Amino acid sequence: MSILKEILSSRELLLNLTLREIKGQYKRTVFGQLWSLVNPLASMLVYTIVFAFIIRVQPDPGKPSGLNIFVLWLLCALLPWTFFATVLNKGMASLVTNAGLVQKVYFSRITLPLSTVGSVGFNWLFEMAVLLIVLMLCGAFVLPWIPLLIVQMILLAAFATGLALLLSIANVHFRDTQYFVTILLQIWMYLTPIIYPINLVEAQSGSTGGLLGTNITVLDIYNLNPMVPFVNVFRQLLYDNRWPNPADFLLCVVWSIAALVVGLWVFRRSEKKLAELL
Amino acid sequence: MSEVAVSVENVGKKFRLYHERNQSLKAAIMRRRVSVHEDFWALNDVSFAVPAGTTFGLIGSNGSGKSTLLKCLSKIYYPDRGTITHNGRLAGLLEVGSGFHPELSGRENIFLNGSILGMAKKEVAAKFDEIVEFSGVGQFIDQPVKNYSSGMYVRLGFSIAINVNPDILVVDEVLAVGDTDFQEKCRQKFIDLKTAGKTVILVSHSMGQVREMCDQVAWLNNGDLVAIGDSGPTIDKYLRSLDGVSE
Numbered sequence: 001m002s003i004l005k006e007i008l009s010s011r012e013l014l015l016n017l018t019l020r021e022i023k024g025q026y027k028r029t030v031f032g033q034l035w036s037l038v039n040p041l042a043s044m045l046v047y048t049i050v051f052a053f054i055i056r057v058q059p060d061p062g063k064p065s066g067l068n069i070f071v072l073w074l075l076c077a078l079l080p081w082t083f084f085a086t087v088l089n090k091g092m093a094s095l096v097t098n099a100g101l102v103q104k105v106y107f108s109r110i111t112l113p114l115s116t117v118g119s120v121g122f123n124w125l126f127e128m129a130v131l132l133i134v135l136m137l138c139g140a141f142v143l144p145w146i147p148l149l150i151v152q153m154i155l156l157a158a159f160a161t162g163l164a165l166l167l168s169i170a171n172v173h174f175r176d177t178q179y180f181v182t183i184l185l186q187i188w189m190y191l192t193p194i195i196y197p198i199n200l201v202e203a204q205s206g207s208t209g210g211l212l213g214t215n216i217t218v219l220d221i222y223n224l225n226p227m228v229p230f231v232n233v234f235r236q237l238l239y240d241n242r243w244p245n246p247a248d249f250l251l252c253v254v255w256s257i258a259a260l261v262v263g264l265w266v267f268r269r270s271e272k273k274l275a276e277l278l
Numbered sequence: 279m280s281e282v283a284v285s286v287e288n289v290g291k292k293f294r295l296y297h298e299r300n301q302s303l304k305a306a307i308m309r310r311r312v313s314v315h316e317d318f319w320a321l322n323d324v325s326f327a328v329p330a331g332t333t334f335g336l337i338g339s340n341g342s343g344k345s346t347l348l349k350c351l352s353k354i355y356y357p358d359r360g361t362i363t364h365n366g367r368l369a370g371l372l373e374v375g376s377g378f379h380p381e382l383s384g385r386e387n388i389f390l391n392g393s394i395l396g397m398a399k400k401e402v403a404a405k406f407d408e409i410v411e412f413s414g415v416g417q418f419i420d421q422p423v424k425n426y427s428s429g430m431y432v433r434l435g436f437s438i439a440i441n442v443n444p445d446i447l448v449v450d451e452v453l454a455v456g457d458t459d460f461q462e463k464c465r466q467k468f469i470d471l472k473t474a475g476k477t478v479i480l481v482s483h484s485m486g487q488v489r490e491m492c493d494q495v496a497w498l499n500n501g502d503l504v505a506i507g508d509s510g511p512t513i514d515k516y517l518r519s520l521d522g523v524s525e
Contacts, residue, residue, distance in 0.1 A: 012393050012398060012399055013393040013394060013396075016389060016390050016393040016394075017390075017394075019390075020379050020382065020386075020390055023379075023381075023382060023386070024379050024381045024382060027381040027382075027422075028381070100373075100376055101376050101377045101394070102354075103354065104354070104370075104372045104373040104376045105354075105370065105372070105373075105376060105377065105394055105395065106352050106353040106354050106370060107394050107395075107396065174302060174303050174306070175302065176302050176303040176304070180303075272356045273356075275349070275354045275355055276293070276355065
């Protein structure tokens with residue numbers, strides 16, 4: 001609990017560090033904040049060409065929204081994923097890149113990884129707002145789902161924060177972490193139903209049946225991936241415009257609380273030694 | 279004025295001297311250990327008390343543990359033994375301008391750096407003019423700090439830090455920043471701090487400066503406290519010991 005008090009008392013510093021990231025990020029660029037849209041747009045373009053035109057992946061139309069646009073279907077999951085992956089990458093590096101500061105000034109250490117969550121989250125909010133507008137223009141009735149969407153975004157942010165705290169400490173001990181995480185995130189993305197619908201996995205899993213004579217199917221193992229329920233809920237809210245599946249939603253809550261508690265605990269234990277370890 | 283501002287009791291700080299350090303996972307697994315090390319006590323059973331409102335100096339040769347002690351005082355390191363307690367707000371001034379963002383303007387950096395040093399936004403706003411005035415950055419305040427001369431950079435950093443207005447200020451060899459004019463201003467500032475009843479703990483290799491500024495000094499050697507007392511006699515003792523070695 002003391003850590004929450006600490007975060008609360010250094011909220012001004014947290015805000016300032018977040019603003020430093022946001023303001024510094026697109027300084028001296030002509031397009032400024034628009035750059036934050038370019039990345040998702042570029043990957044959107046690539047995935048759409050490969051998966052919608054070449055491989056011809058066909059996700060089910062949104063129920064009950066009736067949307068049947070691959071690009072939007074893709075973005076509903078891709079934007080949360082990009083946020084998640086960026087928080088992990090930047091949060092992990094936050095302590096090492098600010099080593100000089102940590103070794104010279106005393107301040108609440110946890111503000112460093114948290115401020116990266118803040119600045120990445122700011123970009124994400126911007127992207128999601130644009131997505132919402134496009135969804136509405138295409139006839140999706142998303143307005144009533146916005147409060148729940150915000151809750152879900154907070155859950156994902158909490159999950160990402162917990163992991164980023166954990167990784168930031170791991171990276172101080174072993175610099176391998178950053179290279180490992182880059183690869184892990186690549187694999188993780190393809191193990192999550194972002195660019196293909198989950199029913200392709202269900203079909204495969206059904207035809208394979210129980211593995212090695214047990215009742216465990218490929219799908220059961222696939223569903224252990226915490227990002228699966230997160231992505232599902234985002235699509236249910238944004239693309240389908242319906243109540244999220246309670247089991248999926250509950251899993252999101254459990255995963256985010258677990259990640260946050262473990263992350264805070266590990267960070268708390270190691271923060272006093274940071275100046276020496278860096 | 280017998281009130282104690284900072285009390286250091288039996289403080290010891292241990293570092294690990296690594297003979298082998300496996301900071302990559304592969305090495306750690308292959309060698310089946312993270313490190314081979316022996317303990318090195320950079321500070322050993324150091325105790326003293328700094329009375330409130332006085333200026334206290336730490337002297338000693340390189341590697342005697344002065345900076346380690348300062349880092350323990352400013353909560354960057356945590357002592358492995360003993361305790362450090364202080365009454366009142368403590369600010370460390372170990373390096374100036376750390377935490378500046380080069381692309382942001384001097385103005386933005388003052389607010390950023392102020393909050394890193396623990397000032398509320400209101401406090402910074404109230405002191406803003408004073409900080410700019412003291413730094414002598416003047417019209418360049420709205421320029422990105424990457425365009426500052428190195429002198430302007432440290433002067434701005436120093437002005438922010440000195441205006442944090444702590445009850446106890448911990449300073450490490452940063453008094454040598456800027457030109458003669460600025461150093462004179464700094465000296466005046468430290469005199470002002472003293473008249474305002476603030477406590478200053480400083481590390482310096484310039485014995486003239488220590489003699490002039492400090493009421494009391496502690497002499498450290500290889501992590502041990504050799505002597506503590508009024509600045510004049512203790513500095514003399516220290517200098518004599520150095521001569522003894524060189525002769």
